[in-house]
Amino acid sequence: MSTTGGLEPFEGDDRQYTPTRLPGWLQEVNGPDRIQPKQVTRAQLAALSPRDLLVHNDGREVWHANIGPIETPQLLALHEALAEIVESNRQDGDKTKPAALVDAYPGLGKSTAVRAYGRALFRKQVALRGETTPSGHRRVPTIYIALSGNTQIRGLNAAICRFYGLPVTGDADTLAERAVDAVLSMKTSTIIIDDIHFLAGANSNSVRMANQLKYLANVFPVTLIYVGVGVQQRGVLREGFSGKETALAQFGRRTTPLTLLPFQIEDDEGRLQWETLLKTIERKLVLAEKYPGMLAQDLSDYLYARSTGHFASLMALINRGCLRAIRSGHERLDEDLMNQVKNDAAAEQARKELEAEIKAGFLTTHPVSRPQRRKKSA
Template sequence: MTSTTARSKTRKPGASKRTRSLANISLTRKEDWNRFVLAPSRTRPDPVTRTELAGLSDTARTQYDRLRRDWHANLGPFITPQFKSVTEQLWNITESNLHDGDRVKGAIALDSEPGVGKTTVAQHFGKQFHLDQLKQEGPRTDGGHERWPVCWVSLTGNTTLRDLNRAMLSFYAHPGADRGTANQYLQRALDCVLNCETRLLVIDDLHFLKWPTAHSIQVSNHFKFIANTFPVTLLFIGVELKNSGLLADRNHSNVVAQTARRTTVIGMDSFPVADDHQRATWRNLLKTIEDRVILAAAGPGMLAEVLPDYLWARTNGHIGSLMTLINRGCSLAIRSGEEVLTEELFDRIGLDAAAEETRAGNFAAIRTGDLKARMN
């Protein structure tokens, strides 16, 4: 392959533009959320052989490797059974929440341990919901305002209720987001929700909200006010929300119980491998991933047939850890020139602390036969 041919082959229309447009965004701002929702599909780099790769000029090789790193860093989402189940429930609840403004809509709490893909599922659902609303209602409201079907808020450590209200207001780029009381922020946010006809309010990392046990009723009342006043479906995302001040209270307060009665808790799981059905699901995920990997020496079965036990032991079945390992592995394979994912290559890559903590025990269980992720 000549350098000219390589350049024309790897420079897909819009690929670099899309990379630039999504590399520096925050979904907590409406303009960036809009870019995320409306961005074209990422262009898959064409696979090449080792010989073709060696024939690229330095410039073409640098560009091709950059496109591959971008591709591997953004693989997915993968439509796993967990993904399909959660998405179906999210659609069912939001589509049935057609209550008039004077009626309270049911809320959703997407609650599970870290690293199983909660936020990824919610982002994908929010994107589809946003597009669906624009298709049905148009980009402008009857009052002439921009329509923003989704408001996405991500909390930080020790967030107060005032910070939460301000974060909602900041999403809409309201000029009053830099000054005011908690109630003033909340009322301004309500004006934005009504004017922009927002129908889904997503609050990510809700477990960061600062609520000592003594204040759980205050927190519950705050969200009760939002549910009663904002014509939106509330989607909470977090860890151990069922045990938080939102849905549980040691004093068994009826106020907190009311919020719990209005909130449907949806869980997500990692990938267990206790039986052949579960192992088949794990294999299918690995097969889907390897089909999307663009490495010159990659081949069928590279992950699904050769490394199912190894990858499960390294990640404990958590898709977040798995995708980090795959992404870093692809980057190392490109940089080192190995161009294939192997156990030896993965052994040179560190993972998150939680995955590393279970690594030794998982490998010991595989050696003794107490655990296996490989199909029979």
């Protein structure tokens, strides 16, 4: 029996995959860019048939849920730093390649930013060297894996094998040999390892964790990009050494720490960056009663207080707000609507203090002065 009332089914543009498996990673790397739904007026919305309205709203909902990555100054700086490390690592296989560690607070979009760099690097290498290797294998320049709680060496090697679709039976050494064969045959040059703070458990000591990461660098002839939370605070780069002994820490010598910062509004440079971000997002929203300045002017302070300058919190808030605006027929974002939207616990806990400072006039997201444009010479 048909569940669509005799009408042709509409699948929508949801893309269900996991980037920690090769087929899913290839979909993320090579998938077509989404096309922004057409902006229509409220009158045009009212003129749509019930079926066409369902299709239009479905497209808007999936579009708003997948806005980004947005090329913020923070993201561009991180990509530039990663490119300097990764693309200078042209050492032969007998040399250990320096690694990168992207260590930042949760909710800043670091995983999204690093995967975006990995996708761009993948495409660049394939465009330069071709889709297949000289031996006829698929070329896979970058891969992405994510760890889970209390991962040991065997589990880490298994995650790499699982990405390539290889068997995950055997001990740690067997799995490592299997993974290295895949790395070499598919010409993989960069491995992104997310949630590295899970390696060997949250309570493990820094020496054990550093030893496991050194093992990876010695076994795999690639550039390793680690992504995690609070990794440096565990003393991993020092490997348990202190004082003058810190110079003995090999992992610290082989690893360049990078970070991704939240948006700040302590000065006009930060405020201008926040304003530019909101203007960029605003242009991407598809609401019938959207207007210039809806986010960057009328909701700027409000959105900063509710997101605390964290990109992931901001995007979750706006995505849910747009969903509510569409389903309620409100078709715009304002404080009354946004107050009904729930956000993550960390953002909500910090919200009251920021709101109080903004209302008291101690903080503002609006630039106090704007850079003067140079007049064109005659």
